[in-house]
Amino acid sequence: QLLSDQIEEFKPRFVHYTDPLEKGINFPASDVHKATLSEIATADDVDIVVTATTGDVALSPTFEAIEKGIDVAIANKETIIMAGAKLMRHARNKSVSLLPVDSEPSAIWQCLRGENSSIEKLVITASGGAFRDVRIEELDLVQRTDALKHPTWEMGAKISVDSATMMNKAFEVIEAKWLFNVDWNRIDVVIHPESIIHSMVEFEDGSTKAQLSPPDMRLPIQYALFYPERLPNMKLTRFDPIKTKELTFRELDHDRYPCFQMALDHAKKGGTWPSALCGADDGAVEAFLDGKISFREIEPLIRTSLLAHESVANPSLEQMQEASKWGKNQVKTLVNITGNHD
Numbered sequence: 001q002l003l004s005d006q007i008e009e010f011k012p013r014f015v016h017y018t019d020p021l022e023k024g025i026n027f028p029a030s031d032v033h034k035a036t037l038s039e040i041a042t043a044d045d046v047d048i049v050v051t052a053t054t055g056d057v058a059l060s061p062t063f064e065a066i067e068k069g070i071d072v073a074i075a076n077k078e079t080i081i082m083a084g085a086k087l088m089r090h091a092r093n094k095s096v097s098l099l100p101v102d103s104e105p106s107a108i109w110q111c112l113r114g115e116n117s118s119i120e121k122l123v124i125t126a127s128g129g130a131f132r133d134v135r136i137e138e139l140d141l142v143q144r145t146d147a148l149k150h151p152t153w154e155m156g157a158k159i160s161v162d163s164a165t166m167m168n169k170a171f172e173v174i175e176a177k178w179l180f181n182v183d184w185n186r187i188d189v190v191i192h193p194e195s196i197i198h199s200m201v202e203f204e205d206g207s208t209k210a211q212l213s214p215p216d217m218r219l220p221i222q223y224a225l226f227y228p229e230r231l232p233n234m235k236l237t238r239f240d241p242i243k244t245k246e247l248t249f250r251e252l253d254h255d256r257y258p259c260f261q262m263a264l265d266h267a268k269k270g271g272t273w274p275s276a277l278c279g280a281d282d283g284a285v286e287a288f289l290d291g292k293i294s295f296r297e298i299e300p301l302i303r304t305s306l307l308a309h310e311s312v313a314n315p316s317l318e319q320m321q322e323a324s325k326w327g328k329n330q331v332k333t334l335v336n337i338t339g340n341h342d
Helices: 002-010 019-024 037-041 059-067 077-093 103-112 136-141 157-165 167-179 218-226 258-267 273-289 295-306 317-338
Strands: 048-051 071-074 098-100 119-126 187-191 197-203 208-212
Touching: 037 059, 048 059, 048 218, 059 071, 059 077, 059 317, 071 077, 071 218, 077 098, 077 167, 077 273, 077 317, 098 103, 098 167, 098 218, 103 119, 103 167, 103 197, 103 208, 103 218, 119 167, 136 295, 157 167, 157 273, 157 295, 167 187, 167 258, 258 273, 258 295, 273 295, 273 317, 295 317
Parallel strands: 048 071, 071 098, 119 187
Antiparallel strands: 119 197, 197 208
């Protein structure tokens, strides 16, 4: 119903949706047509493409938009994770800008604006997710409904679970590595429960810049859409240091968040490892949301699934997508074999 209401209100020329939704969608305007993602991303009068999907469905459309010389505001993590080096190279060759929409990469981007100094370190903040204050030994008891109660952001089911496992933050580290051409060892992550500081950049002279704002995705979305301008927007809550009172930080606990390092270890291998990782995570989160596995089984399920992966060096986009599909199917196979938590 929401999509039908949006079509009625905004009357877009193109609409893309998956077949299971088709029966419930109304097309009130005769000039609204169903289209593929590629058709939408490469339409002749497109000013900028915003990729805000989950999974690997945006991979090919993003490359097609770049091929046509269209700037891309990118919120789809998987595209960068699966094809980071290839994506950045293709954008440079076509003189296309990749504009980060995620709040943390956007914060880094804003901190780097106008700077010519070398980056010493990037510090990406993390809320810690829904279970940041739950005792580790009690994580076996948490339910899928609990994982969806993010402490500071309003997010969908998949990304809420990824936030709770810290897989989402590992993905953002990978994003930052490719978007800003920074070595792995120059990217740190800290837990910041207030979610006011979205990222920090330390420069080689010792100074640090940070981007602060109350958690609201409308700000990084607007910044990407209207860059290089900053448009007035009185609908957004301002940061008030008096009301905020304190900003706190914690070291990332790797025992609490085993997915974080596991994800980075596989991403650093290159080839189709990052793609298989994305697919395996997608499958594991789906299994958790369906009640087939417990929360603490997500990481070992992904890790075990990836043991069978045979990586392809210098993969094509098709091989990346195949690896992602393989990762998801491998997880499903293991879940069906073990028959966990019917």
